[in-house]
Amino acid sequence: MATLEIAACSRWYGNVVAVNDVTMTIGPGITGLLGPNGAGKSTLIHMLGGFLPPSTGTVTLDGAAIWKNQGAYRTIGLVPEREATYDFLTGRQLAVASAELHGLPDAGAAAARAIATVEMGDAQDRKIGEYSKGMKQRIKMASALVHDPAVLLLDEPFNGMDPRQRLHLIALLRSMGAEGRTVLFSSHILEEVEQLAHQIEVIVAGRHAASGDYREIRRLMTDRPHQYTITSSDNRVLASALVADGSTAGVSLDGATLRVQATEFLAFAELLPRVARDAGVRLYEVSPADESLESVFSYLVTA
Incomplete structure (x- = not known):
């Protein structure tokens, strides 16, 4: 089990403040990061994934700073929002490359397991450039799962998915949460978060606006x-x-x-x-x- 902690964390780009003095703890199970587009969700997830340093404050995994911590990358899987991928590769090649970058002893077997997990076996030998947006989301998910991470970070993972793909991803994330993994996914749709998350963190204009289970967040919004x-x-x-x-x-x-x-x-x-x-x-x-x-x-x- 793994715990992510964000303490008095801010991140700015020049004069633009993307995340402003955020403090929160994300533990095992499924947590939804809810907020409108442009609220700072992607920046927060990239800091949690070790791809961005905080301008101030700390971001830690089980007490250890994530930024420039190679050991953290063995524990974290990241599915970014951006659709951009290596379109000239096949889905299988992308997953194998990810497994090789993680230094796994049998990259091919690890990639095959991850591809089967996201049900992309039938399309694994097609070029990613031929995939629909929903299929690209799933192959990115496979690449993030090759090393069987204890922490999974997903940025707007349901974008572009058809109803069947959404139902499969919901079931997959639920099973991972039940296994005790730490799963954080972002969304701007409350109903999407309600279906999955036992804990919701609301971020608005870079600030931490509310925290609680979905019933409490729904009450705050309704009242x-x-x-x-x-x-x-x-x-x-x-x-x-x-x-x-x-x-x-x-x-x-x-x-x-x-x-x-x-x-x-x-x-x-x-x-x-x-x-x-x-x-x-x-x-x-x-x-x-x-x-x-x-x-x-x-x-x-x-x-």
Whole structure:
């Protein structure tokens, strides 16, 4: 069993801060790294994999620094997000090359086992340039598994996979987590993470925004204030009725639009039709104003 620790870790490129003072512990089992695109997930995974040094802070594996630690590479398998591979190689050649780089005594046998694990045997002798995006993801996975790593880091591993490939990868990662391996995978889709991870770490704009199991993260997202824009037959009467009810955090008129901040999603969904009916107001349009992933995650940073 292996444990990854990130302590007060930052990484910047010139004036751009990609990871900002992040501290977290990733232990055996499956952990999901959740956040919108551009949040810093890839940078964090590359530091955990030993491909980038932190600008400040420490990144360790079982207490030993990962950067420039050759022994750590024997324990870690990395599946990067980037699709770029050696397209002139066959899938088998790529896996064998990875096994040889790890210095395995029987690189061919190790590659064959990894390819069978990801169910790429039928396509192993085709050139990678002929693969679909999902197939490229799987052969990258095989290359990361040749040395049977105790730690597996995957950056957006489900991108480009068809439903059957996704189900197979989910089953594979679950089995690895059950074996006691430390599996960390990133995603910007909460439902994707919910299917797999027992622990979720949320990162937004390079900052560690939240931590917990998926039920806790889902509760935080659901319970945040929700903003709506409303048009109705009489916005002023409706605004007065909502203020009088006292169940909203804020109401404002913006031209022909009524803006409402609700403290609880489900309560407001029941409240609005009732208040409009009692006030004799007809609702024309009710639209969420802050339902993007970026706005949801950003709320967690400031909560």
